[in-house]
Amino acid sequence: MSNHADAKNCSSFTFKVKPDVCVYTDGTSRSCDISKFNAKNCSSFTFKVKPDVKHSGLDKPVVSQTEKGFDTLGQITSYSGAQLSTQYCTHAFSVLIICNHTCIIRWDREGAIVMDSFNYNHEPHLADFFYHYARALPEMHGVNTSVTPASTEDATLARMTLELPTAMCMFKIVVSEDPAVEDSSSLMLIIP
Numbered sequence: 001m002s003n004h005a006d007a008k009n010c011s012s013f014t015f016k017v018k019p020d021v022c023v024y025t026d027g028t029s030r031s032c033d034i035s036k037f038n039a040k041n042c043s044s045f046t047f048k049v050k051p052d053v054k055h056s057g058l059d060k061p062v063v064s065q066t067e068k069g070f071d072t073l074g075q076i077t078s079y080s081g082a083q084l085s086t087q088y089c090t091h092a093f094s095v096l097i098i099c100n101h102t103c104i105i106r107w108d109r110e111g112a113i114v115m116d117s118f119n120y121n122h123e124p125h126l127a128d129f130f131y132h133y134a135r136a137l138p139e140m141h142g143v144n145t146s147v148t149p150a151s152t153e154d155a156t157l158a159r160m161t162l163e164l165p166t167a168m169c170m171f172k173i174v175v176s177e178d179p180a181v182e183d184s185s186s187l188m189l190i191i192p
Helices: 067-086 125-135 152-162
Strands: 021-024 043-050 092-098 101-108 111-114 147-149 171-176 186-191
Touching: 043 067, 067 092, 067 101, 092 125, 101 125, 152 186
Parallel strands: 043 092
Antiparallel strands: 021 043, 092 101, 101 111, 147 171, 171 186
């Protein structure tokens, strides 16, 4: 087992989530405690940097089939799992940098899509990703736009009914009975 802080508790699945870099959209919290994220202070994506690891080349997997490699996979999986389970998002991105090679990973609740690794000093893919990501709509970032802050009235009623503290942040999600039919009846949920 690795002595790395992120993997010490692998046996009980309680990871210390501390990515090397967290990226946020403008106007949100800059705290990097992924376990406390909500719709107001969402992380856009995370980085894991392994500068001291040698990359074996583009024809090999980006993460080696060694204990250190599996440790890295566990770390990046735990970061994305924490982000997806504590934020109202449909998917998330992470960037894994190993020496001078990188790959971009798109995570959702079913798994991950891993882009082929590339040398970011020779290929523009990472800069292209940042350029397009910065200009993309929130839905493309993975923000679940169907989740919004609840009105003061709805939040107060939900807190009283559920016996929650008055400071508990409440959100609203509207689920349409038939998304294919405009103006179909819907169900509104108020959730913490």
